[in-house]
Amino acid sequence: MTIERGHPGFTHDLHSVHHYLIQPNPLIRNDELNLLSKFGLEYVHPGAFQTTILSDFSTLEVFDDLDRTCQSIARHSEKDAEAYRDLAMLGARVLPMLMAGMYTVPLPLHVTLGMLSGNEDGRRIIDMMFRSPLQVVDELFESDHIKIHMIRSATEHTLGFPDDMGNGLCVLLTTALQHNFKTGMPIGGSGALAAALARCIEYHGGTIIKNAKVEKVLTSGGRATGLLTTDGDEYAARDAVVASIHPRNLDKFVDGIPDTVVARGKRTIQSPYGIIKIDGGLKEPLKKNMPSHISEDSIVKWIFADNLRDFLKAFDPMRHGEINYDRPLLAGSDMQIPGRSPEDNPLLYLLQHVPYKLADGGAQKWDEIKERVADNMIEKAAYFMPNLTPDNILFRLVDSPLDMERHSPNSMVDGDACGLGFHLFQFGGMRPTPELSNYAVPNVEGLYLSGPFMHPGGGVFSIGRPVAIKMFDDMGIDFDKVVAQ
Numbered sequence: 001m002t003i004e005r006g007h008p009g010f011t012h013d014l015h016s017v018h019h020y021l022i023q024p025n026p027l028i029r030n031d032e033l034n035l036l037s038k039f040g041l042e043y044v045h046p047g048a049f050q051t052t053i054l055s056d057f058s059t060l061e062v063f064d065d066l067d068r069t070c071q072s073i074a075r076h077s078e079k080d081a082e083a084y085r086d087l088a089m090l091g092a093r094v095l096p097m098l099m100a101g102m103y104t105v106p107l108p109l110h111v112t113l114g115m116l117s118g119n120e121d122g123r124r125i126i127d128m129m130f131r132s133p134l135q136v137v138d139e140l141f142e143s144d145h146i147k148i149h150m151i152r153s154a155t156e157h158t159l160g161f162p163d164d165m166g167n168g169l170c171v172l173l174t175t176a177l178q179h180n181f182k183t184g185m186p187i188g189g190s191g192a193l194a195a196a197l198a199r200c201i202e203y204h205g206g207t208i209i210k211n212a213k214v215e216k217v218l219t220s221g222g223r224a225t226g227l228l229t230t231d232g233d234e235y236a237a238r239d240a241v242v243a244s245i246h247p248r249n250l251d252k253f254v255d256g257i258p259d260t261v262v263a264r265g266k267r268t269i270q271s272p273y274g275i276i277k278i279d280g281g282l283k284e285p286l287k288k289n290m291p292s293h294i295s296e297d298s299i300v301k302w303i304f305a306d307n308l309r310d311f312l313k314a315f316d317p318m319r320h321g322e323i324n325y326d327r328p329l330l331a332g333s334d335m336q337i338p339g340r341s342p343e344d345n346p347l348l349y350l351l352q353h354v355p356y357k358l359a360d361g362g363a364q365k366w367d368e369i370k371e372r373v374a375d376n377m378i379e380k381a382a383y384f385m386p387n388l389t390p391d392n393i394l395f396r397l398v399d400s401p402l403d404m405e406r407h408s409p410n411s412m413v414d415g416d417a418c419g420l421g422f423h424l425f426q427f428g429g430m431r432p433t434p435e436l437s438n439y440a441v442p443n444v445e446g447l448y449l450s451g452p453f454m455h456p457g458g459g460v461f462s463i464g465r466p467v468a469i470k471m472f473d474d475m476g477i478d479f480d481k482v483v484a485q
């Protein structure tokens with residue numbers, strides 16, 4: 001969603017900014033719904049440069065071009081450059097197969113594992129699936145700087161810990177995506193995707209009702225028959241109801257689901273930490289303490305450590321419900337996007353990874369401390385961006401993980417920006433639970449689930465595509481024929 005907030009004329013993305021996970025989706029790649037060709041969705045594709053800058057200001061650059069990336073890594077370690085090339089080439093070989101399973105109804109995990117075990121590349125994938133990101137990078141690389149870059153890339157997407165078992169595949173996935181797809185930013189902001197989808201729905205005769213809060217999915221005779229809003233309005237369903245209801249909240253919205261399915265949904269596990277975000281406006285662009293050859297386009301990872309040990313310690317306070325004020329895991333900077341502010345002033349977008357439930361005071365404590373945490377984020381970030389000072393900030397708004405949950409109470413439960421933890425037991429045909437992973441709800445015919453807690457996961461993937469595939473299948477409609485029209 002992109003909204004004006006903070007100051008007239010400044011439009012901010014409430015959540016996502018970069019749409020990298022949707023780019024390989026046939027919805028965008030093949031423009032299946034004509035969102036790009038007919039309904040006004042337009043992406044800019046900033047250069048795929050990522051730079052990791054450590055506290056001693058040493059840098060590591062990763063480009064979309066593999067040879068250039070390996071040259072950058074070779075400045076740290078020749079051996080690591082070769083290991084990285086091997087990893088990227090493995091990624092390129094397996095990406096088509098991984099992508100084929102990502103935007104469609106997932107197979108049960110045992111079937112996926114059976115298929116993968118048939119060849120050497122597949123067996124390496126299984127091996128990584130079961131390991132932690134730290135184990136994967138420790139085995140592959142010798143340089144701390146490369147290890148830090150790889151772990152930061154993997155964990156910032158999964159909101160996991162470096163030593164979380166069952167998360168290691170993210171190291172391969174982020175590398176493969178980096179060299180095969182460019183990220184995209186919709187012109188007009190992240191909300192431009194929703195706006196294009198809305199135009200598509202209306203063009204085909206659909207009606208969108210805004211500002212209505214759903215209280216209940218209506219059911220009758222084991223079938224979803226419609227929706228009831230908190231205002232008491234009822235909407236009848238013709239073919240189906242598609243709802244974004246977190247597995248933990250299913251029984252609040254729907255009656256008649258088997259107890260075992262409800263109980264299993266409540267046992268799902270959220271990501272171990274969340275995000276606090278500052279949306280702001282700046283008077284002038286930020287100056288960055290980095291070598292002049294690094295492109296302004298580069299997505300920079302600011303690391304308050306110059307060795308792996310200290311970097312890993314930065315995660316530790318979050319394991320105990322504490323905020324890391326000394327070595328915050330920060331991301332973001334200024335964004336100069338024409339048309340998104342009155343005088344084209346830069347927007348400020350700054351994140352820190354933080355726990356949702358605070359050891360001292362629980363999640364509710366966030367309302368009391370979020371401004372103080374934001375002050376610290378700005379002070380710390382000024383180490384890398386020296387003119388990020390109060391006199392350069394026109395205004396700022398702070399969203400804590402508790403605020404994220406308030407914006408999105410049925411997908412971002414416990415403020416989880418990913419909807420649900422990325423753990424092996426919540427992956428593919430196990431996400432969010434084996435019983436719900438094919439998007440249908442047992443005992444409630446015609447009810448389908450969508451949202452970041454479903455396969456393939458948290459992020460702008462367009463989970464609606466696999467949901468549509470499942471619905472069409474149930475209704476005897478040929479999905480491929482429809483999207484080919």
Ligand SMILES: Cc1cc2nc3c(=O)[nH]c(=O)nc-3n(C[C@H](O)[C@H](O)[C@H](O)COP(=O)(O)OP(=O)(O)OC[C@H]3O[C@@H](n4cnc5c(N)ncnc54)[C@H](O)[C@@H]3O)c2cc1C
Pocket residue numbers: 014015016017018019020021212213214215244275277404407408409410411412416417418450451452457458459460461
């Ligand atoms: C700070 C932040 C940064 C992020 N950055 C990125 C990024 O750069 N790239 C990326 O790919 N992903 C990013 N993500 C994740 C991404 O934003 C989410 O995965 C995505 O928004 C999920 O989209 P969704 O439409 O399924 O759910 P949501 O965006 O959560 O939308 C659900 C909607 O349902 C509404 N709703 C809830 N309950 C009811 C009800 N009872 N009745 C009616 N409506 C209801 C909510 O108000 C909300 O509008 C980020 C997330 C956060 C929090």
